[in-house]
Amino acid sequence: MDSRxxxxxxxxxxxxxxxxxxxxxxxxxxxxxxxxxxxxxxAGVSRNTFFNYFGxxxxxxxxxLDAGIDRLAEELSTVPPGVPALAAVxxxxxxxxxxxxxxxxxxxxxxxxVMGTREETRSSGLVRLARRSDVIASFLARQLSRPSDDLLxxxxxxxxxxxxxxxxxxxxxxGIGRGHLVDYVSSALEIVSxxxxxxxxxxxxxxxxxx
Amino acid sequence: MDSRxxxxxxxxxxxxxxxxxxxxxxxxxxxxxxxxxxxxxxAGVSRNTFFNYFGxxxxxxxxxLDAGIDRLAEELSTVPPGVPALAAVxxxxxxxxxxxxxxxxxxxxxxxxVMGTREETRSSGLVRLARRSDVIASFLARQLSRPSDDLLxxxxxxxxxxxxxxxxxxxxxxGIGRGHLVDYVSSALEIVSxxxxxxxxxxxxxxxxxx
DNA sequence: GGCTATTATTGGACTCAGTACAGTATTACA
DNA sequence: TGTAATACTGTACTGAGTCCAATAATAGCC
Numbered sequence: 001m002d003s004r005x006x007x008x009x010x011x012x013x014x015x016x017x018x019x020x021x022x023x024x025x026x027x028x029x030x031x032x033x034x035x036x037x038x039x040x041x042x043a044g045v046s047r048n049t050f051f052n053y054f055g056x057x058x059x060x061x062x063x064x065l066d067a068g069i070d071r072l073a074e075e076l077s078t079v080p081p082g083v084p085a086l087a088a089v090x091x092x093x094x095x096x097x098x099x100x101x102x103x104x105x106x107x108x109x110x111x112x113x114v115m116g117t118r119e120e121t122r123s124s125g126l127v128r129l130a131r132r133s134d135v136i137a138s139f140l141a142r143q144l145s146r147p148s149d150d151l152l153x154x155x156x157x158x159x160x161x162x163x164x165x166x167x168x169x170x171x172x173x174x175g176i177g178r179g180h181l182v183d184y185v186s187s188a189l190e191i192v193s194x195x196x197x198x199x200x201x202x203x204x205x206x207x208x209x210x211x
Numbered sequence: 212m213d214s215r216x217x218x219x220x221x222x223x224x225x226x227x228x229x230x231x232x233x234x235x236x237x238x239x240x241x242x243x244x245x246x247x248x249x250x251x252x253x254a255g256v257s258r259n260t261f262f263n264y265f266g267x268x269x270x271x272x273x274x275x276l277d278a279g280i281d282r283l284a285e286e287l288s289t290v291p292p293g294v295p296a297l298a299a300v301x302x303x304x305x306x307x308x309x310x311x312x313x314x315x316x317x318x319x320x321x322x323x324x325v326m327g328t329r330e331e332t333r334s335s336g337l338v339r340l341a342r343r344s345d346v347i348a349s350f351l352a353r354q355l356s357r358p359s360d361d362l363l364x365x366x367x368x369x370x371x372x373x374x375x376x377x378x379x380x381x382x383x384x385x386g387i388g389r390g391h392l393v394d395y396v397s398s399a400l401e402i403v404s405x406x407x408x409x410x411x412x413x414x415x416x417x418x419x420x421x422x
Numbered sequence: 423g424g425c426t427a428t429t430a431t432t433g434g435a436c437t438c439a440g441t442a443c444a445g446t447a448t449t450a451c452a
Numbered sequence: 453t454g455t456a457a458t459a460c461t462g463t464a465c466t467g468a469g470t471c472c473a474a475t476a477a478t479a480g481c482c
Contacts, residue, residue, distance in 0.1 A: 014430085035467065046432050057468070086407055126337030133373070149384065154377035155399040156407050162344070162369030170362040188366040195406025196297055196367050225459085246438065257461050268439070 015053045017043040022060045023107060031061070031120065058124035061108035064100075065125075065168070069132050071096045076139040085143035086156075089136055090189050093164060097185040109172030125165075133161040163188040226264045228254040233271045234318060242272070242332075269335035275317040276336075276379070280343050282307045287350040296354035297367075300347055301400050304375060308396040320383035336376075344372040374399040 021042035025034040036057055040047045054060060075092035108121045137157035141148035167188035171181045232253035236245040247268055251258045265271060286303035348368035352359035378399035382392050 036469090037467085048433075049431055051469075052430075055469090122341055123334055123338050126341055127334050129340075130333055130337055149381065151377060151381045151395060151398055152402060154381060155374040155402045158373030158377045159370035159403050159407065162373035163366040166362060166365035166369045170360065170365060173360065184362060187362055191363060191366045192370050192403060193407045196370065196404045247440090248438085259462080260460055262440075263459075266440090 064106040073135045097181040133157045284346045308392040344368045
């Protein structure tokens, strides 16, 4: 039961030790009140070593999601030319989601209120959203033979990435007993691919096709 | 020709003087190499006064867009219940865009490379994207009588806001001779409302309706 | 075993954004 | 003229992120 600090800690890599130390401290003292100094100390490592593994304190909140985006980029890079682009994105996103276990929610999304992070979480999380948009946009551009700064390509990539964010967020917020992430991602993507007019029927009017 | 500093500067409000001083300095020295101290000094005001008007250095990049989001929120708040929600959002966004003159591009979007800001621009810009998503989501929730953390509502709001970002970005990047922002916004919104499958036909296949 | 090049880690000094707070000037208003 | 509210300033502080030079650890090779 001696969990004081570095002494006695299993000798895994510094990176993992930093992640673990951070998770503990964020829960104890909130994200905002935890300093990098403290994290490094508990991991039994110097403050500078922290910056060998992470570019910023907020990176610690998004380890899980960053890995997911890397996965997505890899999946998309192996898609051969000629394959329908939107379906390929959807399939890749679903495959990535399928591998996320129920317990692997990003720190930022679960702890959020507990950790007193709302602002910091948000802006650092949005950096991930942008990176995912880039990944998707360059794939769409390649696959559809359009320039990568094309308005349609950028709009579609942003819309897809936005929908994916909504899915992850909603899933994380549903807490224990939530279903599987895949289902959330599936619903969110259906909205953007079939169109908002269809997906969000207005209670005051019949659906467009019925008018 | 005497543009040294505060002395001789027109006595407008401190806020405007800070904005002007910042714009000058960002162009001269890039955003990253300009300190708040310098901005305040050129505006003829103390460093602390800066923080009376702006919460962060990066706010200076987004003055124009922040005003646009405020406008959007106001427009939406006056929409009576029962009006079709998606059309209302589209109309409000178009009205806001219509009022943005050709010269009123946000600093962040035009100067970008000149100012050596890419990273900082991006993450601070994304905070605006999130705020706009919130505005749209709470409107949609109210209008469609759904909870505001509903997956469909969040996905739609994120998708719309993402598409709007793409529109503003593409418009700004097109430089002198670009058309009017309204046209960009209109195209981008059409994509998400009619659906990506329809809007982005795949060159390898006929459109879904034709298959 | 020892030798060497590379990589991981460290200490220390620094810049600057952002916060807190108390004190002073300025303005508005009676 | 006095008084209250508001705008501004000085000072001091915390903590993130950067830079650089020095040292420890490690891997590869003889």
